[in-house]
Amino acid sequence: MSSPEVSDAQLIARALVGDDRHAFAELVRRHQSSVRACLRKLTAGNHALADDLSQETFVLAWRNLKSFRQEARFSTWLYRIATNCWLADARKRKEELLGDRDETLGDAEADDTIGGGSAHGDHAGSSALKLDLERAMAVLTEGERAAIVQCYHNDLTHEEAAYVLDCPVGTVKTHVLRGKQKLKLALAAWAPTET
Amino acid sequence: MNHMIPTPGTEPNAATSPRDWLDDLLDSDARDERSAYIGDEGFTARVMQALPVPLSLPAWRKPAIVALWAVALTGISLALPSAALDVLREGYRLIGAQPVSLSGMVGALLLAGTLSWTAAAYALRTS
Numbered sequence: 001m002s003s004p005e006v007s008d009a010q011l012i013a014r015a016l017v018g019d020d021r022h023a024f025a026e027l028v029r030r031h032q033s034s035v036r037a038c039l040r041k042l043t044a045g046n047h048a049l050a051d052d053l054s055q056e057t058f059v060l061a062w063r064n065l066k067s068f069r070q071e072a073r074f075s076t077w078l079y080r081i082a083t084n085c086w087l088a089d090a091r092k093r094k095e096e097l098l099g100d101r102d103e104t105l106g107d108a109e110a111d112d113t114i115g116g117g118s119a120h121g122d123h124a125g126s127s128a129l130k131l132d133l134e135r136a137m138a139v140l141t142e143g144e145r146a147a148i149v150q151c152y153h154n155d156l157t158h159e160e161a162a163y164v165l166d167c168p169v170g171t172v173k174t175h176v177l178r179g180k181q182k183l184k185l186a187l188a189a190w191a192p193t194e195t
Numbered sequence: 196m197n198h199m200i201p202t203p204g205t206e207p208n209a210a211t212s213p214r215d216w217l218d219d220l221l222d223s224d225a226r227d228e229r230s231a232y233i234g235d236e237g238f239t240a241r242v243m244q245a246l247p248v249p250l251s252l253p254a255w256r257k258p259a260i261v262a263l264w265a266v267a268l269t270g271i272s273l274a275l276p277s278a279a280l281d282v283l284r285e286g287y288r289l290i291g292a293q294p295v296s297l298s299g300m301v302g303a304l305l306l307a308g309t310l311s312w313t314a315a316a317y318a319l320r321t322s
Contacts, residue, residue, distance in 0.1 A: 019249060028242050033233040041228070051238065058242045133224055152221040153228065184217055192216050 044138040136186035144179030
């Protein structure tokens with residue numbers, strides 16, 4: 001089996017040339033955690049859906065491995081496929097998602113803002129803040145959420161995020177800025193008070 | 196984080212874009228999630244099961260095709276013996292009876308080599 005020093009490129013070559021499924025399995029093992037985590041973030045914590053989409057991502061990666069030209073890292077290419085899978089699924093579920101979003105917005109509007117904790121630093125407050133962040137992320141548009149997940153969660157540069165989202169760098173920056181504005185509004189109760 | 200500072204004037208808040216509490220919150224959230232490795236728990240096995248089955252041709256396919264061609268050619272030569280004889284005679288006249296010169300062979304080898312190297316370079320080209 002593949003030793004740890006075997007690079008992704010070597011495994012890809014083996015999978016391509018010899019139709020080596022063991023090499024591809026090693027690639028899946030290496031990248032499953034990051035792809036699943038990315039999709040969990042994009043699906044606002046829906047683990048079952050995220051795992052289904054992750055599986056679809058790797059199956060598509062296998063089918064399209066020939067088209068991977070190493071112009072980006074393999075992980076970035078996987079993020080691109082994963083984001084496309086999520087967007088396609090989101091389009092299919094648009095009606096359902098809009099309903100959920102209205103509900104979330106309704107809840108948020110009732111409280112003015114999501115959350116309302118005060119103390120940063122205490123553990124319960126920190127967990128509540130993370131929950132509120134997840135709820136606030138669900139309020140963003142698909143483009144904004146995807147841009148923020150790629151730039152912050154996956155720690156990609158704007159250029160890499162543009163490759164993943166298949167859009168110009170300027171659009172990524174706009175999505176990030178707008179998304180952050182919305183998050184600040186939604187999480188205003190958590191903002192540190194000016195002294 | 197490796198975020199680029201947005202170009203001033205392109206966004207309402209782009210004139211000043213210092214890091215703020217939300218950047219810190221998003222970074223800390225991302226750090227926490229990145230450090231939490233998601234265990235495989237059979238995920239890789241499920242993916243491998245979901246991969247399309249490789250197309251494997253049955254072992255009898257190739258001999259069957261050769262046999263069918265042989266039957267077809269035998270049938271044609273039995274049905275049209277003179278035509279088949281003419282085709283064989285012309286084929287020999289065009290290929291077999293031609294004198295083979297050394298320069299011709301060298302030229303053919305050079306041509307074949309050039310073609311295969313060009314094809315290999317095209318196939319192995321990278322970005």
